[in-house]
Each structure stands twice: as C-alpha cells, then as structure tokens.
Amino acid sequence: MESVCIEAKPMNKHTREGLRILARIIARDFMAKQVLDGDCQNGGADNEHLQDK
Secondary structure, three states: OHHHHHHHHHHHHHHHHHHHHHHHHHHHHHHHHHHHHHHHHHHHHHHHHHHHO
16 A cells, blocks of 8 residues: 555656646647637627628
C-alpha cells in the first residue's frame, strides 16, 4: 500500500501539470471560438435586419 501511495503522488503532480497545460489550450481554443461565434452571430443579425427591411 505504501508503494502505491508513493507512486500516486508523482502521478498526481504530473496530472495537475498536464491539466494546467490542457486548461490553457482549451481556454485558448474556447476564446478563439467565442470570437468567431460572435462574428458569425453579428453577421447573421445584420443579414436578418437586411432581410426584414
């Protein structure tokens, strides 16, 4: 049991670092998608307004 605990500690450290890196990548992709979605929504709204006129 002790050996398992010792092995689990470095794994937790690595997974935490990995999650931080993944979080940064996901955050970048999410922000980029939000910007693109915002542009698409604005364009769609403009098109709808033009059609209404």
